[in-house]
Amino acid sequence: xxxxxxxxxxxxxxxxxxxxxxxxxxxxxxxxxxxxxxxxxxxxxxxxxxxxxxxxxxxxxxxxxxxxxxxxxxxxxxxxxxxxxxxxxxxxxxxxxxxxxxxxxxxxxxxxxxxxxxxxxxxxxxxxxxxxxxxxxxxxxxxxxxxxxxxxxxxxxxxxxxxxxxxxxxxxxxxxxxxxxxxxxxxxxxxxxxxxxxxxxxxx
Amino acid sequence: xxxxxxxxxxxxxxxxxxxxxxxxxxxxxxxxxxxxxxxxxxxxxxxxxxxxxxxxxxxxxxxxxxxxxxxxxxxxxxxxxxxxxxxxxxxxxxxxxxxxxxxxxxxxxxxxxxxxxxxxxxxxxxxxxxxxxxxxxxxxxxxxxxxxxxxxxxxxxxxxxxxxxxxxxxxxxxxxxxxxxxxxxxxxxxxxxxxxxxxxxxxx
Numbered sequence: 001x002x003x004x005x006x007x008x009x010x011x012x013x014x015x016x017x018x019x020x021x022x023x024x025x026x027x028x029x030x031x032x033x034x035x036x037x038x039x040x041x042x043x044x045x046x047x048x049x050x051x052x053x054x055x056x057x058x059x060x061x062x063x064x065x066x067x068x069x070x071x072x073x074x075x076x077x078x079x080x081x082x083x084x085x086x087x088x089x090x091x092x093x094x095x096x097x098x099x100x101x102x103x104x105x106x107x108x109x110x111x112x113x114x115x116x117x118x119x120x121x122x123x124x125x126x127x128x129x130x131x132x133x134x135x136x137x138x139x140x141x142x143x144x145x146x147x148x149x150x151x152x153x154x155x156x157x158x159x160x161x162x163x164x165x166x167x168x169x170x171x172x173x174x175x176x177x178x179x180x181x182x183x184x185x186x187x188x189x190x191x192x193x194x195x196x197x198x199x200x201x202x203x204x
Numbered sequence: 205x206x207x208x209x210x211x212x213x214x215x216x217x218x219x220x221x222x223x224x225x226x227x228x229x230x231x232x233x234x235x236x237x238x239x240x241x242x243x244x245x246x247x248x249x250x251x252x253x254x255x256x257x258x259x260x261x262x263x264x265x266x267x268x269x270x271x272x273x274x275x276x277x278x279x280x281x282x283x284x285x286x287x288x289x290x291x292x293x294x295x296x297x298x299x300x301x302x303x304x305x306x307x308x309x310x311x312x313x314x315x316x317x318x319x320x321x322x323x324x325x326x327x328x329x330x331x332x333x334x335x336x337x338x339x340x341x342x343x344x345x346x347x348x349x350x351x352x353x354x355x356x357x358x359x360x361x362x363x364x365x366x367x368x369x370x371x372x373x374x375x376x377x378x379x380x381x382x383x384x385x386x387x388x389x390x391x392x393x394x395x396x397x398x399x400x401x402x403x404x405x406x407x408x
Contacts, residue, residue: 008271008278014258017251022239023232034297035226036255037262037271044259047221048252051240054218055248058241067212067241074212093238 011037063134065110065127067092075108082106087144088131088160090114090153094146106144109134114147114156123159131160135167145173215241267338269314269331271296279311286310291348292335292364294318294357298350310348313338318351318360327363335364339371349377 011033018029036044060066061073068074075081075095085106089095095108111126134140143164147153161171177195178187187195215237222233240248264270265277272278279285279299289310293299299312315330338344347368351357365375381399382391391399 008262008273010254010258010262010273011271013254017254020247020251021236023235028227030297030300031227032225033255033258034295036259037296039259041259043224044255047224048256050214050217050221051237051248052252054214054237055240055243055245058212058214067215069212069214091238092241093235096234 063130064108065092065112066095066108080105083139084141085144086131086134086140086142087146089146090148090156098146106142111156114150114152115159116152126156128160128163132163135164135169140167140169142170142172145171147173149176267334268312269296269316270299270312284309287343288345289348290335290338290344290346291350293350294352294360302350310346315360318354318356319363320356330360332364332367336367339368339373344371344373346374346376349375351377353380 014033014036015026015029018024018032019026021029024032036047039047057069058067059069059071061068061076063076064073066073066075082105086109087098087104087106088109088111089098090111090113092110095110098104098108109127109131111128111131113121113126115121115123115126135143145157145160147157157173164171175198176191177198178184178191184192218237218240219230219233222228222236223230225233228236240251243251261273262271263273263275265272265280267280268277270277270279286309290313291302291308291310292313292315293302294315294317296314299314302308302312313331313335315332315335317325317330319325319327319330339347349361349364351361361377368375379402380395381402382388382395388396
């Protein structure tokens with residue numbers, strides 16, 4: 001179908017930028033751009049400003065990779081956290097998800113990705129050496145692997161295991177099984193099979 | 205469920221702003237913010253800049269309400285457009301949709317909304333007077349109403365009709381009926397009923 005260009009280069013440019021966001025198509029991008037065009041100018045300036053500040057001013061903890069506003073890591077520098085346990089995750093997103101459970105009180109180590117030859121991401125692109133440095137320092141008694149169950153996640157976990165097995169500590173992985181609220185009927189065979197193999201004593 | 209605050213005020217602020225977009229919930233907003241955090245700084249600056257420029261620099265045509273980059277209306281100032289026909293629409297979005305069909309070559313008049321007492325929008329909030337001024341100037345032989353079929357759209361069309369009926373011109377409305385590719389079975393009764401009442405000579 002013949003589609004005319006928008007009459008405005010400014011609009012087209014904003015649509016292009018919004019459409020570069022994950023999960024946002026050109027139709028949605030146009031809707032968002034027209035919404036922003038209708039908003040009071042101060043609101044749009046605040047909107048753009050908050051995104052700029054996020055990217056410009058956020059700092060990353062050199063130890064665990066967590067973000068912070070002022071350079072002090074909100075996790076590493078928190079005296080109430082259990083410093084004997086490190087949970088290894090792929091990304092900041094996973095830290096936020098685990099923190100939301102309120103079930104974990106130790107420290108984290110953000111790898112910054114997982115090993116994925118297809119995407120050209122090898123072990124050297126991840127912060128694995130810095131994890132070894134942390135363990136070298138001593139004081140850590142358990143490393144919890146909280147990586148995804150994909151092929152890449154399993155590969156990364158295995159590689160990590162080989163790197164850290166030499167340290168005198170417990171290496172664990174988060175439990176896999178049927179999720180709460182999931183129907184057995186709709187649970188995939190691999191998950192269901194593993195949840196049976198990994199069955200636990202019933203706690204009434 | 206107990207949910208901890210994000211550790212970063214900068215992140216929280218960006219999530220708040222992104223979640224203010226239509227159709228974007230807090231979960232999606234967090235995903236977008238983390239994506240932007242991972243992007244190269246220049247890209248994020250371009251992103252924010254294009255949105256700022258859109259809101260700051262876009263001009264609205266004082267005659268029809270269309271947007272332009274430099275003050276010259278891409279429609280009113282286009283000598284190839286048919287100046288005897290004005291299509292009345294609710295918003296800029298509708299102009300873009302109609303332009304995309306490539307079927308209309310006249311001018312537009314953007315009302316900037318529709319009459320909606322619930323939202324406190326009355327006739328005086330819409331650019332109805334400026335439409336009358338355009339018609340007063342003469343040279344227009346047809347006004348096409350391309351408003352939505354909602355109660356508010358019908359009310360607005362009726363109000364408009366009363367305002368412009370005194371001018372010597374044809375007043376038409378876009379055709380309503382069963383859309384191309386729609387199943388009769390799934391078409392609502394009102395639409396189907398009207399499409400039978402408004403049947404046209406068959407053109408083989």
